[in-house]
Amino acid sequence: MLPNEIQWYFPTNLNEAIKLINQQGVILHAGGTRILKTQTQSIKGLVDIDALKLNYIRRKNKVFHIGAGVTFGDIVKYSRQTENLKMLEASLSKAASTPLRNRITIGGSIKDFPLWSSLYAPLIALDAKINLIDKKNYTLSIEEYVTKGIIKTKHIIKEIIVPSEEHLKWGVKRFSLIRFEYPLFNIAVSFQMNEDIVRNAKLVITGVHGRFKRFKKAENIFAGEKLSQELIEKAGKFINPKFISDYKYSANYKEKIAKVYFKDVLTEIAGRE
Amino acid sequence: MKINFNINSESKNLDVKSNETLLEVLRNNGYTEVKCGCNEGECGACLVLLDGKPVNSCQVLAMSVRNKEIKTVKGIGTLFSPHIIQKIFAKVGADQCGFCSPGMVIASYSLLKENPNPTYIEIVEGLDGNLCRCTGYVKIIEAVEESAELINKRIKAE
Numbered sequence A: 001m002l003p004n005e006i007q008w009y010f011p012t013n014l015n016e017a018i019k020l021i022n023q024q025g026v027i028l029h030a031g032g033t034r035i036l037k038t039q040t041q042s043i044k045g046l047v048d049i050d051a052l053k054l055n056y057i058r059r060k061n062k063v064f065h066i067g068a069g070v071t072f073g074d075i076v077k078y079s080r081q082t083e084n085l086k087m088l089e090a091s092l093s094k095a096a097s098t099p100l101r102n103r104i105t106i107g108g109s110i111k112d113f114p115l116w117s118s119l120y121a122p123l124i125a126l127d128a129k130i131n132l133i134d135k136k137n138y139t140l141s142i143e144e145y146v147t148k149g150i151i152k153t154k155h156i157i158k159e160i161i162v163p164s165e166e167h168l169k170w171g172v173k174r175f176s177l178i179r180f181e182y183p184l185f186n187i188a189v190s191f192q193m194n195e196d197i198v199r200n201a202k203l204v205i206t207g208v209h210g211r212f213k214r215f216k217k218a219e220n221i222f223a224g225e226k227l228s229q230e231l232i233e234k235a236g237k238f239i240n241p242k243f244i245s246d247y248k249y250s251a252n253y254k255e256k257i258a259k260v261y262f263k264d265v266l267t268e269i270a271g272r273e
Numbered sequence B: 001m002k003i004n005f006n007i008n009s010e011s012k013n014l015d016v017k018s019n020e021t022l023l024e025v026l027r028n029n030g031y032t033e034v035k036c037g038c039n040e041g042e043c044g045a046c047l048v049l050l051d052g053k054p055v056n057s058c059q060v061l062a063m064s065v066r067n068k069e070i071k072t073v074k075g076i077g078t079l080f081s082p083h084i085i086q087k088i089f090a091k092v093g094a095d096q097c098g099f100c101s102p103g104m105v106i107a108s109y110s111l112l113k114e115n116p117n118p119t120y121i122e123i124v125e126g127l128d129g130n131l132c133r134c135t136g137y138v139k140i141i142e143a144v145e146e147s148a149e150l151i152n153k154r155i156k157a158e
Helices: A014-021 A033-038 A072-079 A083-092 A106-112 A120-125 A142-147 A216-222 A229-236 A251-271 B022-028 B084-092 B101-114 B120-126 B137-157
Strands: A007-009 A026-029 A045-048 A057-060 A063-067 A129-133 A137-141 A156-163 A168-175 A185-194 A197-208 A211-214 B002-007 B010-015 B047-050 B053-056 B069-071
Touching (some): A007 A026, A014 A156, A033 A106, A063 A106, A072 A083, A072 A106, A083 A156, A083 A168, A106 A156, A120 A185, A120 A197, A120 A211, A129 A142, A142 A211, A168 A251, A185 A251, A197 A216, A216 A229, B010 B022, B047 B101, B053 B101, B084 B101, B084 B137, B101 B120, B101 B137, B120 B137
Parallel strands (some): A007 A045, A026 A045, B002 B069
Antiparallel strands (some): A057 A063, A129 A137, A129 A156, A168 A185, A197 A211, B002 B010, B047 B069
């Protein structure tokens, strides 16, 4: 139960929904898992997105459009049939549990960006974009969404746009001691390839100080080269994620584990045909 | 306020507060087969099917599912007319103390509907949202395997 009684709204179009969320204390409701978890006292109204029909996955011109109301469960199911979204499937199928994945939505998870997010790292590595609506309708990269502070503003995420890269090598890994635990961090690596030469590399970690980090110096080491153990060792020197210590692990420990995990993922990708 | 819900294929007008979870509404209105365990979405005792998909009813605000199809374990099978999964759970002793069983049966039902021939790993993954405090997962997994076998035999016979 939420702490206070609330006013529910069920808009049928995005313009109506954006007007509603501009009221004080009124927020969007998609799956509702985060709202129930945080038990925020200040919520006066909830705008349910169900009637906005944002629960679609479409493929248009080699690009996937995934509506904000799509659940992690839907993505896992869809991605099992589609090679291009396998990276998302690999990451999201490990997030939470089967019943929770049937409620956690893409839009809600992007807006909240919890430290344990299994969504952000693969989305950044896949060069995903977000289409959102506030006073106008616009599209920006998922990195800009966080770094420019748009994440903190009032808006409605309509969809994420994921390019379908044909020559992609990728890997994901999360650190948690047991399966159901919130991961300390998530790693995602992608290499856009020209035959066996790396065209573009992305090395991403979430759960760090500043929410996410890309290691651009390490990425540049791979560009234009063949993947090799020597390059992985060289790139490793530029992978230095900064964490915050907590009651379980020191920042230093987490950094060391993350470096090992990156090495594991990179070595595994390099060893793949 | 009174709100209409569709529960176990029946239309029901239930008393609901705007801030209540689906679990609270169900239990307050007599659907006590839906159990309250952790109330945090981790144990799966409160599992119901929402439009055919298993969800933790403690993590669903009731007002958001007014027009959806809700199925509790009694919508799958009852004491006098049990579903094959329920029969097998009882037969192999997978029910143990019984508290997690409604959620386990819902998760197994959903898994077998989607994947009638699950491997051991797929069963474990399909039940990843259900905890058994008796710690007796061996019998539960055995029950799902045996249910799958029987369901498939029936399908072939038909």
